[in-house]
Amino acid sequence: MKNLIKNKQFKWLTHTFICALFWIVGFTLSDFIKTPVASFTDVVMVATHMTTILLASWTLITLLSTLPTIVFTILYAFITLLASILAFYRYTMGFSLNTMILDIVFQNDIAISADMVTWEVFVWVCFATLCGTLLALLRRLYTIDWHSKWTYFVLVVSVCGLIIFLNPNGRFARPISERIPFNLYAVTKKHFEEKQEISxxxxxxxxxxxxxxxxxxxxxxxxxxxxxxxxxxxxxxxxxxxxxxxxxxxxxxxxxxxxxxxxxxxxxxxxxxxxxxxxxxxxxxxxxxxxxxxxxxxxxxxxxxxxxxxxxxxxxxxxxxxxxxxxxxxxxxxxxxxxxxxxxxxxxxxxxxxxxxxxxxxxxxxxxxxxxxxxxxxxxxxxxxxxxxxxxxxxxxxxxxxxxxxxxxxxxxxxxxxxxxxxxxxxxxxxxxxxxxxxxxxxxxxxxxxxxxxxxxxxxxxxxxxxxxxxxxxxxxxxxxxxxxxxxxxxxxxxxxxxxxxxxxxxxxx
Ligand SMILES: [Zn+2]
Missing domain, CATH: 3.40.720.10 (Alkaline Phosphatase, subunit A)
Known part of the structure; x- marks a missing residue:
């Protein structure tokens, strides 16, 4: 056990798993809080969806963690910041990110956007981003062993996992891409596709x-x-x-x-x-x-x-x-x-x-x-x-x-x-x-x-x-x-x- 904990691979994957868990518990949960649950199978389905998003986040963060610590920290903190904003409005107002919201935020009505920024959202986002930054900085405590075949094995599994989870025609695409944090990417992509269609x-x-x-x-x-x-x-x-x-x-x-x-x-x-x-x-x-x-x-x-x-x-x-x-x-x-x-x-x-x-x-x-x-x-x-x-x-x-x-x-x-x-x-x-x-x-x-x-x-x-x-x-x-x-x-x-x-x-x- 002692050897395992000292093991670099173990520290690496534990750290990226905790980073993923932080997103799920802190933000993704807001997407599920109002899901009607009437029976045991409902609970199983919610748990399956959340576990899938956790695994997708884990593979993504594991891949990002191969970047230099400072780049990884900035990226992780930035996604945390955006996800915390989405979670705040999901919890307090039931808002889900969609292309119409992006329209309003980007173009239509900056005044409406400004009205929604209260001190509560400011405090919550600062707190969440600070926690995310500190968590990401733990990346400094270990190095990735590029001489080990296990490192390459983990990376290959992560890449394959991410492809399976995010394949637009796959069965996981919708439950993942419409939930925090993956909706940040999916909805932004859809927004620009719509803009292209209109033009x-x-x-x-x-x-x-x-x-x-x-x-x-x-x-x-x-x-x-x-x-x-x-x-x-x-x-x-x-x-x-x-x-x-x-x-x-x-x-x-x-x-x-x-x-x-x-x-x-x-x-x-x-x-x-x-x-x-x-x-x-x-x-x-x-x-x-x-x-x-x-x-x-x-x-x-x-x-x-x-x-x-x-x-x-x-x-x-x-x-x-x-x-x-x-x-x-x-x-x-x-x-x-x-x-x-x-x-x-x-x-x-x-x-x-x-x-x-x-x-x-x-x-x-x-x-x-x-x-x-x-x-x-x-x-x-x-x-x-x-x-x-x-x-x-x-x-x-x-x-x-x-x-x-x-x-x-x-x-x-x-x-x-x-x-x-x-x-x-x-x-x-x-x-x-x-x-x-x-x-x-x-x-x-x-x-x-x-x-x-x-x-x-x-x-x-x-x-x-x-x-x-x-x-x-x-x-x-x-x-x-x-x-x-x-x-x-x-x-x-x-x-x-x-x-x-x-x-x-x-x-x-x-
Ligand atoms: Zn219809």
Whole structure:
């Protein structure tokens, strides 16, 4: 034992392990503190994730420790400083680092960033960085034996470990890259990839776009994982959409989405991409550009993290607001669509006579309980674990239905302020959701339920009076089979825009 402790390799690996443990206990833990844990397997899963991050940190620090002590200390202290900042806001405000936060910090609003620097964060960060620096300086107490084959063995294992842990297509990539400290690298990389995507020039795909209407508000709501089967407006036995029914929305119960996950579906439905031309989703502008050309003021309000596949369109609008800028899929606190309402109300109350407002909801995204307010915990018992196999089927459906009830409430808040205006609301969910059909749950795999997606349209009394033939045709078309391709053309048609890019056969108003 005595020999072992004197052993250089032992001192080296013990030191790097303690350095890694300091990060995990000090900072990474903040990412797990609110994870719902309902059973022993939940505990095992949290422990597995934390152990994986510990091992990834250990291999990284072991490799860094081969640098000169001063360089190693500076690097370790710097990462500790950044990680301590993230952990502070995660603990105190539930913030997770994502690209929107980097946008705010780097560019948009230095004043907001400055407001968040309090003496508490200053004291915590100084203390954590001091501890990290002292810990890193222990590197001086030993030397790495470059004559030993064990040294090379350790380094080869570390390099292989790091490659396995950080391989973007590997199974560890997501749980590690979205947690402290690895999210520092992953999110910064994603931020610059998005910036690159926005800066790519996409050509205009039409020659002309004009409108004869003087005053009109077109609202497009992109829903999330809302399945038509669980809406009472389509005949579901539970009263999940009483507001849509009361307000006279026309629901489409036979809409097919080619894609079953957000990143592929959203660019597809915002552009004129269809089954024959799927590439348009990545090469062309969206209908927002058509509205801009026709003299509409356009606004994008997002309640989901920007993704490389659709960040271009968020930037295409004249204005973009982002609610819940601090959430990622590993947040389990409330993340509600009503947080978009203040932006929405101020947008429709500005003086632009012609407006296109696009809202991107978090809707019925997993983890369901996070996406409805306490008032909408209507069906019980609800799920308590975030591991699918630990969730009871009935509780899954209850939690899901609560998100539908909440979405119905949210949509009523979108529609009500438009009652006395010339306005139209078009809703389309990005895809459906499986709730146990053939043993399938959620989305992003393959099941009929995932392809079946919710859609509806609402006309204000003024709009219905002005364009009665639109209402009539919308009614006539409600049970026809549509692909989500209808959205692009129908939205342009709803805005009464004359343009060479619109295909009237794909409009639900014809
Ligand atoms: Zn989605």
């Amino acid at each position: 790519k020039e996409r050509p205009r795909c039409f020659k002309v776009a004009t409108t004869s209407v003087d005053s009109l508000t077109v609202v497009v709501v992109i829903g999330e994982a809302l399945r038509p089967q669980n809406m009472s407006i389509n005949g579901y036995e539970r009263s999940t959409t009483p507001n849509l029914e009361r307000l006279g929305a026309i629901s489409y119960d036979n809409v097919y989405s080619k894609y079953v996950y957000t990143n592929r579906s959203v660019p597809h439905i915002l552009t004129r991409a269809d089954s024959a031309n799927i590439q348009y989703a990545y090469t062309e502008r969206s209908f927002i550009d058509v509205f801009k050309a026709a003299g509409y003021f356009t606004t994008f309000i997002a309640n989901q993290d920007a993704e490389k596949s659709y960040v271009y369109f968020m930037n295409e609008a004249d204005t973009c607001f982002r609610a819940n800028t601090s959430k990622t899929v590993y947040n389990f606190e409330k993340w509600l669509d009503e947080d978009m309402l203040p932006y929405y109300i101020s947008t429709i109350n500005d003086n632009s006579p012609r407006q296109l407002v696009l809202l991107h909801c978090i809707g019925s995204h997993w983890w369901y309980n996070s996406h409805y307010s306490d008032d909408y915990k209507i069906y019980t018992p609800v799920i308590t674990s975030r591991i699918l196999s630990n969730c009871d089927s009935m509780a899954m459906v209850n939690s899901y239905d609560n998100t539908v009830c909440y979405t119905d409430f949210f949509l009523s808040q979108i529609i009500e302020p438009l009652q006395n205006r010339n306005a139209i609301v078009i809703f389309l969910s990005d895809h459906g959701e499986a709730l146990g059909e053939n043993g399938k749950w959620l989305h992003a795999s393959e099941s009929e339920a995932m392809h079946s997606t919710a859609a509806f349209v609402w006309f204000s009394p003024l709009y219905a009076k002005q364009f009665p033939q639109f209402v009539e045709q919308a009614e006539n078309n409600r049970h026809k089979k549509w692909r989500t391709d209808f959205l692009y053309h129908s939205v342009i048609d709803a805005g009464h825009i004359t343009t060479d890019v619109m295909d009237t056969t794909l409009s639900i108003f014809r």
